[in-house]
Amino acid sequence: MVKVYIFTDMEGISGITTNAIWDQKSDAYRAGRTLLTKEVNAAVEGALEGGATTVVVNDGHDGHNNIIVEDLHPEAEYETGECSLDETYDAAFLIGYHAMAGTEKAFLDHTQGPRWHNYFLNGIRVGEIGQCAAIAGHYGVPVVLVTGDAAACKEAKELLGDEIETVVVKYALNRFSARSIHPKKARRLIREAAKRALAKAHEIKPFKLKTPIEVKVEWATTDIADSLERREGVRRIDARTIVKIVPTALEILNF
Numbered sequence: 352m353v354k355v356y357i358f359t360d361m362e363g364i365s366g367i368t369t370n371a372i373w374d375q376k377s378d379a380y381r382a383g384r385t386l387l388t389k390e391v392n393a394a395v396e397g398a399l400e401g402g403a404t405t406v407v408v409n410d411g412h413d414g415h416n417n418i419i420v421e422d423l424h425p426e427a428e429y430e431t432g433e434c435s436l437d438e439t440y441d442a443a444f445l446i447g448y449h450a451m452a453g454t455e456k457a458f459l460d461h462t463q464g465p466r467w468h469n470y471f472l473n474g475i476r477v478g479e480i481g482q483c484a485a486i487a488g489h490y491g492v493p494v495v496l497v498t499g500d501a502a503a504c505k506e507a508k509e510l511l512g513d514e515i516e517t518v519v520v521k522y523a524l525n526r527f528s529a530r531s532i533h534p535k536k537a538r539r540l541i542r543e544a545a546k547r548a549l550a551k552a553h554e555i556k557p558f559k560l561k562t563p564i565e566v567k568v569e570w571a572t573t574d575i576a577d578s579l580e581r582r583e584g585v586r587r588i589d590a591r592t593i594v595k596i597v598p599t600a601l602e603i604l605n606f
C-alpha cells in the first residue's frame with residue numbers, strides 16, 4: 352500500500368492569472384474550476400505511475416467546492432473540509448498553492464484571509480504551505496511536492512528543504528496578475544514531478560514541529576486581537592498580536 356494525500360488550492364493553478372477567481376460568480380472562477388481539476392488529475396496520474404495505491408484529494412480552496420468531482424480522476428478519492436490524513440500515508444502533495452501574506456512578486460499572496468498579517472509556528476514565519484506541512488508532519492508524513500507560482504515554490508523549498516519537488520507554473524507580475532506557462536505543459540511537468548517525488552518520499556523529512564506549539568498571529572487590525580484576548584489560553588502581546596500554546600499541530604487553527 353502506498354498512500355498519497357493531496358491538499359489543493361486554486362491561486363497557484365496554471366492558467367489562472369487574475370484575482371477575478373476570488374469572485375465565485377465570475378467566468379474566471381468557472382474556467383478556473385476546470386483548470387484546477389485537470390491539474391489535480393495530473394498529480395493523481397503521476398502518483399499512480401509512481402506506485403500509489405490510494406490517492407485522496409482534499410478540496411481546500413474557499414468554500415471547499417471547487418474541483419469538478421465528476422471530472423476528477425476515477426482512481427482518486429475526494430474529500431472537503433475535514434481531513435482524513437493520518438500516519439498510514441506515505442507522502443503529501445500541495446497542488447495550486449500561493450505564497451504567504453506579505454510576499455513580494457507573489458500571485459494572490461495571503462494567509463487564510465485578509466485579516467492575517469503575519470503568522471508564526473514556534474517562531475517560524477509561515478503561510479498556508481507551512482500550515483499544511485505542519486499538519487502532515489504531525490502524522491510523520493512529508494510534503495514531497497509543491498506546485499504554484501515561483502514565490503510559492505521558493506517559500507516551500509526554503510521551509511521544507513531543497514530535496515522536495517516543486518513545479519513553478521507561473522510568475523507573478525504583481526499581486527493581481529501573472530504570466531502562466533501553458534496548462535498542458537504544467538500538467539505534464541506536474542505528472543512527472545509527482546512520480547519523482549513519490550520515489551524519494553522516504554528520504555524526505557516530515558515538517559514536524561516540537562510540541563507544544565506556540566502559535567503567534569499578528570492581525571491586520573487591532574479589533575481582532577480585542578475580540579480574541581479573552582479566549583481561554585490566548586495571550587495578547589501587543590496591539591495586534593496574540594499568542595496561544597497548543598498541544599499539537601492539529602490545534603494550530605483553534606483560537
Ligand SMILES: [Zn+2]
Nearest residue numbers: 360361412413
Ligand atoms: Zn485558495
